[in-house]
Structure formats: C-alpha cells, structure tokens
Amino acid sequence: MTNCNPIELMICTAARHLEDGKLVVVGTGAPCAAAMLAQKTTAPNMTLMFEAGGIAPQLPRMPISVGDSRTHYRGLVATSMADIMETCQRGMVDYSFLGGAQIDAYGNLNSTMIGDDYQQPKVRLPGSGGANDLGSFCWRILVMTPHDRRRFVEKLDFMTTPGYLTGSGAREAAGLPAGTGPYKVVTNLAVLGYDDETKRMCVESVHPGTTLQQVRENTGFDLLVSESIEETPEPDIEALRILREEVDPQRLILGRA
C-alpha cells in the first residue's frame, strides 16, 4: 500500500470523484484540498466557488474562512452570498461538499446540536450556515468524514441538511429540486454511494487494509453493499506529491490525521 495517511487517502479519493468542466462549491479544509488537487490533476477546468461570493480564485494557499480574501484572490468574480446560492438554486452548480457531526443512512446531516431537547442542547453546534441551501440545490453532494458509530447514526439528533430525507421520492415531495442529493461519502475506511431504489447508503469500495466487517462495525445503521464492491484504488504517486508539495505544503490539513 502506498505510504499515506488516512486524510491524504480521503482527499485523493474524493478528488477523483470530481469531473472536469464543472462548478463546485467548497468550504475550508479537506474539501477545498480535494477540489484544489482535482484542479491540478484530473479536472483543470473545474471552477471553485465559495459561499460568501468568491469565484475561480487562483488560491495562493488554503482559505481560513469561506469568506476571506483568498477565496477571490486573482479570481474571476467577487459577488454576493445570494448570487452564489441562486446559481446553485437555478441548477448551475454540479458539486458541493458538506460535513456534520452526524449522518444517517439517507445522507441527512446534523450540524446544529447534540442532545434531545432543542431548547437545552447538550452541545450547540454552529447550525446550517449555507449547508442546508447547498444540500438542497446542488446536483451532487459529497461528504468527507471520519467513520465511526458516533457519526454514522440510525437517528440524527437534529436534521440540519436534507439528504434523501426518508427515501426515494421524499426530496421531490418536500419541494426540493428534482434529481439532486447525496452522491458519495468518503471516509477513512470506505467510499459509500446510495442505492438507486431505496436511496440508502451503500458500500462501493473498501480502502486497502480495511475489511467490510470493520466498515459495518463502525456504522450505526444497516449498510447496503454494492454488487460490484471493490477495493478503493490507492492514491496515485504523482497526485500525492502534488497534494503534499503544492496544495498543502504547510500540512495544515494533512497534518491533522
């Protein structure tokens, strides 16, 4: 197995799922690293957009905030939050990355609170920010997250952002744009997609050195398994070099593993 840490493997794997010539809204951290890596490897004509209004920056280094000036450094457009979100709402934006404290089998996400009483939460988390909007509007949602039973839960404490809600057809019935929704979940153990019929999470590939049993043990709900399940391809040596030397030379994100 190529010598890389779990976060490097996750970023390289996520980057491979982004297509060239598309628009992607990213946040800070690992998703931004994945999008930057894709631009420098397989998707040179993919355009990065940031929630507060930055479009197509030539990122000198990682942004700290999705609103800081690096998000439009030598960029093409500096616009408003509503303009970015409306570009998503009218169907223009292909991909976005989201995260959260909890995710369920339908890809619904919680980034609002832990506890069972909204008025008196055990832990108050930041809330939706733009996550609910991006999760409602963008064609394909990717999630990068560590894989454990605390995060992969049967029932969310709070549904901040819609995945497939309760299953097939539920998004459309609620009024969310048709054909949108969760696409892939990239974890430190596996890559998961969604079953076409039930819209439940489904293991597509297991990382080198990991077993399907380990993936199941670290998931708090029943997982479907793809008929064509395979081993996740190892990161390309050249991609790893670019990630380490050009995308995050200070190891701000890569050093977190």
Added chain:
Amino acid sequence: MSTEHGTGTLFSGMDVDALREQFRNRNKSLTDKRMSVREAVTQFVHDGDYLGSGGFGCDRIATALLHEIVRQKKQNLSFAGHTATHDWQILCAGNQTGRGQLLKRVDIAYIVGLEARGLSPHARRVAESGEVEFCEWTNYALAVRLKAAAMGVPFLPVRSMAGTDTFRHSAAKSITCPFTGQPLVAVPALSPDVAIIHVHEADCFGNCRVRGTSVADFELARAARRLIISCERIIPNDEIREDPTSTVIPFFCVDAVCEVPCGSYPGNMPYEYFSDEAHIREWLEMERDPEQHLDFVTRLIFDTSDFDEYLAVCGGRERLESLRRQELDPAGSNS
C-alpha cells in the same frame, strides 16, 4: 403541504407599509453624516433593537461598532446571525459577564463556530444557557429575508429548508406556487432596526464603495431602518462622482459615517489587511475559563475608551503592517 409551518418565533414584524412610511420620513438630503463611533452607537443603537451586522463573521466586519455596542452595555438586542463568527463572539461578551444581557433573541444560520478555527467556548456558554431565544434559518434564507425587505415585499420563496428540522425550528411556511402548484418555502421579510457595515471607502454623505465579496451587505443596507457605516477611509464626494458605478450603498440609506482605519481588525479586509489569526486563537483560548475570559474582554473592550486603544493593546501599527503584507502577498514568506 401548504399548511405546514415552522414552530420558531418570528422576532421581527414585516409590515412593509409601515416600513414605507419610515423610509418616506427619512432625511434624504445630502448632509454630512460624519461622527465618532461613540456618537453613532449612542444615537442610533437602542436597547431592544434588532441588529444586523455586515461582512462574514471574520471578514470585513464592523469591529469598532461591535465593541462600542458592548462597551455601552446595550441590552436585549435581537440579532441576525448568518455566518456570525467573531462578530457574534464580540457581542457574546455582553452576556454571562455580569453586564446584564446584550443578546436576547437570535435568528440563527451559523453561530458559535469560527469555521476552520473551531467552536467558541464562551459563545457556547451563551447559546447553551437558555437565556437567548433562537429561531433557525439558513445563510441563504437570511439573505433572502433581507432581500425581501429591500424589495419592499413581505416574503420571498426559496427551495431550500424543506423537509428538515431547520425548517421545523424556523418561522418559515410552506406555500404552493400559484402558477405551477409546486411546494415552496416562504421566508418573511427582515428589516433590522439598525445595521452596521464596514466598507472600504465612503464620502461624508454615506455613498459607499466595497471591494471583494459583498456577502449580504447590499441587501442589509437597503433593508435596515437605520444604518451606521464605518469605513477605512473617507473620500471626497468628487471622487464618488467620477465613478458612480462603484457606489454600492447610496447615501439615503445611511445615517452615520465613521472613519475607522483598520476597522475590521482582527477580521480580514480584502486588499487591505488579512485576519489576525494569532489574536483570534488567543481569544478562543482565553474563553476556555470564564474568569480568564472576563479579564480578557475587560482589558480589550470594557476598559478601553475606543478602537484605537484596542488596536494599540493588540500590537498597533507593527502588527497591522504585518497583516497588510500577508494580505497583499498571500503566497509570500510572511504569510
């Protein structure tokens, strides 16, 4: 579907005819609105007001005005928190610190966190104390609520929020499109009593220029009943007239203009200075212990007489020169 609505409390009215009356009666002549931060906050921010704050949490925020609101012990404010990070952290210094209660009701899209920097311990104490009433929204929903007020209509439809707990804990309502029959989410107009926005340049009448992203500030400026502008520089009215295309907020929306160089510090100001990450880290660290936090904000805000004194405490000119280098040469060795 069309009968569903969120169970959250609507913290602000949306009587657009009353708003029209207020706007009709504003002073719309070209008058010199320059004044000090202290005067502006004394005159235009009142206890019980609904406050809107410009920028993006740590980016182009009106820090001097936020500090002054805390310094003057304003009470029982409502607040619109779309990605509110360091701005929210500053306002939270008026809660749970023995100075009454600054924040009372908050429309939340994003609070408590500082994006990649982590969660604010003091902001969590305030949010988890139960003393602040919340209503959930999303960043886009809050921007659209401001846009509705700026348009002078009582609501606008969006296609997010539907089907989630975010919707259920909001004050939004499900409606059916009268043309297509599609389910939509209606969000109510939001017109803050007072808004504070930091810009790059303004003339003495309040015609403003902003570089970089505008976030939701152009909507906020038009939605607010009163508006205080702080700016890096006051420029001559002639300069505005030479390039009216660059005016993004018109004078008739503005009540006060305060010249505050470095006024977004420790936040980022595009093309001027980067955020002071060391200072923000120290702030987060100090918040871990409530007493230590109280000493910290006492020294930085309560006991300083104005923003210049705060800047001096934080390293003054030397510190700001370093942040200026980081902003202008982000790939350089100084960053």
